[in-house]
Amino acid sequence: MMALAVNPGDPDNVFAMGYYNSANRLYFTEDGGTTWNERTMTGFQGTAYDIVVHPDSPNRIAAATSTGLFATADGGVTWTRVTTAFNGAWCVQTMQDSGDLLTGTNANGAWIWEDWAGTPQQMGTGMTNTRVNLFIQAPEACFVYAGTQGNSVWRSYYGTAVDETAEAVLNQTGFTLCSNPITTGAAAFIIPESQAARIQIFDLSGRQVIEHTPETAAQQTTVDVSSLPSGAYIARFTSDTQTSVTRMVITR
Numbered sequence: 001m002m003a004l005a006v007n008p009g010d011p012d013n014v015f016a017m018g019y020y021n022s023a024n025r026l027y028f029t030e031d032g033g034t035t036w037n038e039r040t041m042t043g044f045q046g047t048a049y050d051i052v053v054h055p056d057s058p059n060r061i062a063a064a065t066s067t068g069l070f071a072t073a074d075g076g077v078t079w080t081r082v083t084t085a086f087n088g089a090w091c092v093q094t095m096q097d098s099g100d101l102l103t104g105t106n107a108n109g110a111w112i113w114e115d116w117a118g119t120p121q122q123m124g125t126g127m128t129n130t131r132v133n134l135f136i137q138a139p140e141a142c143f144v145y146a147g148t149q150g151n152s153v154w155r156s157y158y159g160t161a162v163d164e165t166a167e168a169v170l171n172q173t174g175f176t177l178c179s180n181p182i183t184t185g186a187a188a189f190i191i192p193e194s195q196a197a198r199i200q201i202f203d204l205s206g207r208q209v210i211e212h213t214p215e216t217a218a219q220q221t222t223v224d225v226s227s228l229p230s231g232a233y234i235a236r237f238t239s240d241t242q243t244s245v246t247r248m249v250i251t252r
Contacts, residue, residue, distance in 0.1 A: 005051040007058045008094075015061060015076065017048040024048065026076045043079040044070055050091045054116060055099045062101055062116070064089035069103050071116065082113065083120050093135045095144070095158075098232065098247075102144065104132025110146050112160065112204055114232055121205050123156055142247070158247050160204045160234055174244075175237040178220075181249035185226030187235070193217050194239035201225070201248070202234045209233070225250060 007013035012032040018025050024047075026039045046067030054060035059075040062082075069082040069089045088106030095102060101113040103120060109127030113120040131149035138145065144156045174192035189199065191214055201210040201223070209228060214221035230252050236245045 003048045003051040003063070005053045005061065007053045008055045009058060013053075013058060015051060015053065017051050017063065019047055028076070039076045041072075041076060041079055043081075045079075045081070046070075046088075049089070052092045052094055052101070055094055060116060062092050062103075062113075064092045064103060066106075069111075069113070069120065083111075085120065085122070086111070090131060091134055093137075096137050097142075098158075098249075100232070102135050104135060104146060106131050110135075110154070110156070114204065118231075121203075123160060123204075127151065127154055157245070158232075158234065160202070160206060160232075175246060177235070177246060177248055181251045182225060183251055185224060187223045187225045187248060187250075188220065189223065189235070189237070190220050191218065191237060192239060192242065193219055194241065197237065197239040199223060200236045200238070201228075202236070204232060204234075 001016045001018040003017045005015045012030060014029050014033065016027045024041060024044050026041050027036045028039060029036045046065030048063050048065050050064040052062050060073050061076055062069065062071045066088050068087055070079045071082050072079045086105040086108040089103050090106050091104040093102045101116055103111045103113065105111060107129055109130050110123040110132050111120040112123055127148065130151045132146045133149055134147045136145045142158050146154045148154065176190045178188035178190060191197065197214050199212040200208055202208050210223060210225065212223045228250055230250050233248050234245060235248050
């Protein structure tokens, strides 16, 4: 066996994947390992290095393979390649707070697949041409750490390419979203009273998509986000006295 994954909602439901007798094999148990059954797969390519089960849907499984990132929505019967942006994946892991999928590639750094839908995005450009071997999450500080092959350890805020310090992450005093997720075209923030402040919104790739200047000494402000598609974003508040960040989600 090359990879194991446990269903987060049922510890007795375990999947095991490997290569035997010139074919990829997927086995599963629903009784904690007492009995195992093989599931015939179609569409799966490459050698499996790591697999993970979706936190809310046990029929959805993602696999890091020697040819890329593959996923199934029917418990492992039918597999499709998620993206052709990279040719090999080494590890996969779900974000503990959001369920988004982190993928460590063989030579293209780290990627995030938001809500296991759409197209994965690369987590910045700093790890280009780098193999990511593993991820470790520090949920209390909202950081993800990536261990690489010969290129040290890298840190990401919420699995994004947004660069934040621990001080900014932990200092959320007075900066909060009135509603999250956001289902309209406006994001309302409670903010610290300040003489000079701005709010920046970044997508997961680290690109600034909105900059907003609150009125002087305002304690609440509304940012127009009607131009942004549904998805996860990072909001950063900067004033003359503090910097704070928070994650925001838009759903429409």
